[in-house]
Amino acid sequence: MTTSEALTAHVRRMIPILAAMELEILEAGRTTVVARIPAGPNGNHFGTTYAGCLFSVAEVLGGVYASTSLVLEGAVPLVKQVTIDFLRPATTAVLARTTLDEDTIARVLAETGEHGKSDFVLEAEVSDEAGTVVARTTGHYQLRRMA
Amino acid sequence: MTTSEALTAHVRRMIPILAAMELEILEAGRTTVVARIPAGPNGNHFGTTYAGCLFSVAEVLGGVYASTSLVLEGAVPLVKQVTIDFLRPATTAVLARTTLDEDTIARVLAETGEHGKSDFVLEAEVSDEAGTVVARTTGHYQLRRMA
Numbered sequence: 553m554t555t556s557e558a559l560t561a562h563v564r565r566m567i568p569i570l571a572a573m574e575l576e577i578l579e580a581g582r583t584t585v586v587a588r589i590p591a592g593p594n595g596n597h598f599g600t601t602y603a604g605c606l607f608s609v610a611e612v613l614g615g616v617y618a619s620t621s622l623v624l625e626g627a628v629p630l631v632k633q634v635t636i637d638f639l640r641p642a643t644t645a646v647l648a649r650t651t652l653d654e655d656t657i658a659r660v661l662a663e664t665g666e667h668g669k670s671d672f673v674l675e676a677e678v679s680d681e682a683g684t685v686v687a688r689t690t691g692h693y694q695l696r697r698m699a
Numbered sequence: 700m701t702t703s704e705a706l707t708a709h710v711r712r713m714i715p716i717l718a719a720m721e722l723e724i725l726e727a728g729r730t731t732v733v734a735r736i737p738a739g740p741n742g743n744h745f746g747t748t749y750a751g752c753l754f755s756v757a758e759v760l761g762g763v764y765a766s767t768s769l770v771l772e773g774a775v776p777l778v779k780q781v782t783i784d785f786l787r788p789a790t791t792a793v794l795a796r797t798t799l800d801e802d803t804i805a806r807v808l809a810e811t812g813e814h815g816k817s818d819f820v821l822e823a824e825v826s827d828e829a830g831t832v833v834a835r836t837t838g839h840y841q842l843r844r845m846a
Binding site for chain 2: 568569573593594595612632635638
């Protein structure tokens, strides 16, 4: 079991711009993954969080499963398409949360084991410190065994 | 006429994380807007550009029109929804380019003048130094006169 502190360090080392965003992995379970960015480095001069930072805190969740439940030798999750809806301006730190069910985990591992790849969809919600949903994403990912 | 150098400085001041990405505005015309990010600060440890950086270089284009053709006292372009398709890994600097036609510019200015807001769509292409398209975005924006 990798701790969320170790995963935060890992993600920031792998993707340095996420260190500049001060991104943290708060929860890294088999099914639920949560990440956070503070307002400070991610704001614009209107006092709200920049769209690209809201995108990133949600998008990065897909990769975390490679350390929790989508663990297969030589396989990595790749992002294929993301749609993000911006619902409200965010003025505080935000949390992005997503869930993958056990049936999907089993399917993706089995298909990747057999065919070398498998698609899955993650719906994530980004909310501010008051619990208001500020953005929603639908991400299409593929677990793929690299050559 | 604002120069692309002045706009680069303006955008980096307004959105500090875009300074961390070393984003540049290369072209800021009435109809065509082009931005660039280098590989260096935007990569991951697989040697490709991070998804959130490809998103940002395309998303930011919509805001540039506020300095070129969608110029209306007190009005700002807000992003409502973006879909991004990741087509290929990017391993070099990338350019994002989009175009808004004169009819749309006239419509958006007229509607915002009359009703305080108007929606428009931007299709952007993100390509690497070899000219390969690595991502495509469809962004839904709204020019809105702020209270």
